Amino acid sequence: MYSLQHPQIDESFLQLNSKVEEVTTLLRSMIKPSESVKKDVEATTLKEATPESLRDDNFMVTKRKNPECKLSSDRFTFMRQVEVEQDERSKARLERERVAQNFRKLGNANYRQEKYEDAKEMYSQAIENIKDSPILYINRALCFIKLGNFKRAIVDCDFVLNKLDEKNLRAWLYRAMAYKSLNDEPNYENCIKYVRKYHSKQLEFIDAFIEKMKATV
Template sequence: MAAEEDQSIAKLKATMANCNLDTKNADDFAEFEATLAKIDDILNNGASHDDEPEADDGKVKEKIDFDTIDVDKVRVKVRENRTVINRKSIQEDQDKQAKTMDQQTFMEQVERDANERAEARAKNEYDAELQRSQGNEAFRNQKYEKAILHYGKAIEKIKDSAITYNNRALCYIKLRNYKRALQDCQHILEKLHETNLRAWLYRATVYKRLNDTENFEESVAKAREHNPKQLAYIDKYIKQMEAEE
């Protein structure tokens, strides 16, 4: 080995002399090449078994051959793991967005329904008021049957109007249809407005015409009980009703 190195140095010096170079640098250059050769030998042969890392169980870890490792497989594995994480995150975001949209859609639907009901109520009230006005006109002209028809149409539009029921009850009283008059009064007092003064007074009128003293007096008493601020008006109504008999 040493003889080969000496021959190489001699050849190098001869070459440098032919090129008119200083042969003193041949020894330094040869030493540098020897160092490179040793490093190359270490890299090619690898470290000894004693220098290999150990696992926690004392076994020598498998040495990774970076020259033959499949880089594409490593990248695919990492990419697959990231895909799983991203899909979970995306699914959570989609579920959250869907829930938010469901709540928003529900509130929008509730608002639309409320607006539609309000609009429908406003239209029905307008139509009912028109029918009630026509009924009032017919009543003033003593056309009680016609007035009843208009009040009935108004009730079809707005079913919770005590005024319309009272107006129709009065028409029935004028026509001496006390049964129907009493039905309208009872509907008001039981379903719409328990303290309604006109309903109690019309009820009293019906029972007075039917000579039902007990129910007549009860109706007057209830009218006074529920409307203590209207006692003077109640007394005046009763006197007028008795005068008309």
Template structure:
């Protein structure tokens, strides 16, 4: 076979020389004709040519042998399976199929996000509606002076919506009405520190609580902050502070005037025992000094607090009279001495004599009545 190809190449070169072609062109043309001869040989199944023989050799470099299928022993045949790994455009739709699920997943994710947002918005609207109902019931109870009931409704509203400054302010005002000033301060401070620093009602209610606690510096600081954060409401702030001062003084005068007569005309009235109060507290009825008045107010508040925190039981006695017992461990204040063994009766005062004993009225009596009612249930 190789001899035949060489003969063909030699003949071609001789023919080219006769055509007066230069050597380079002749070599290129001869190479081209040789390539055609190789292709023709492959197509005519004449076996591999020289350049292809090495490519089709086995692993040991030896040329393959033709198989005579008539003499083939099937028991000694070893088959080798070759895999066609050509993937060029074999299945042009496979890539599209791979990317399609990704597009669907992204769309599904966006749909889920939208559904979650809608669900959250719906839940929020429902909570706000329920909170508004509870707040409305609390407002109604407040107007009827049922402050404990109002607090319960406001607490339920806060559970539904935890970031409502209005609800916290309403509850703080209820605590102020119940003389629970420290608890009112917590609600006001929560609004100012966590919800709305400029909230006017929170600053004023905080000032109110500090005023009743006789913490003058913090009261003035709260008023100054209210003015600083609400410069357009200065007239309203001044009006509120004046009204607050009038209420505090009026409450003190009422307490001072009725302290000795809280049982008069009411056999069901309650008391926490007689309070033996400092002589100066009773004798200085015409005191006009602001400092002295504040001291008296502070003393009255201490008495009220002592009554609230130290009651341990209430026993009904004959003739619809109640006896309230005070814990003996904490029966002394700076200016107040309790008499835990006093018999509850309507205080009497003879003409011309000064009665140095009495009890706290107003808020203290309301708290004591509530305590007895709860124990009798």
């Protein structure tokens, strides 16, 4: 048998309320952190989110660079450089053409005075500046013919026909004249065949040139 004590004289009962409150407070602290703790947690989280906090002896956060931006910038720089170089080449070409034209005029003047050697040299100087002008090679070929250097004339004519203009009228005619002067009838006839083929609308001029050539060669 045990005796039932009166609640008013039971000391443990007197402490019940305080113990309940203590337990309740403890449970609350486990479920919901205090404001001071919450602030500390938020502060720590915010700090951890900053780049400065993501840095230690073994790790450092850096900003990522966009490779496409660099490629675009490099492409623009390259294209700009190409444009500049093209512009510079165009200006240089114009200057060389101006110089070549002056030499050509001097060559024409010497040729009219029958100074064929001087004329040849002037055309050669022009070619040094502009190497893709058919008229310069053709004029020089005619000078070689006048100087009796027929094989060298054929070289200039061949360069025009093979590299610059395969249908060039004067190149075919001067080539025919050079072969005729060398008594090379097969190559002469071949030249006449092609010049007639490529310039069928100028047969009258071609025939007149051939008649005059036969009278002088």
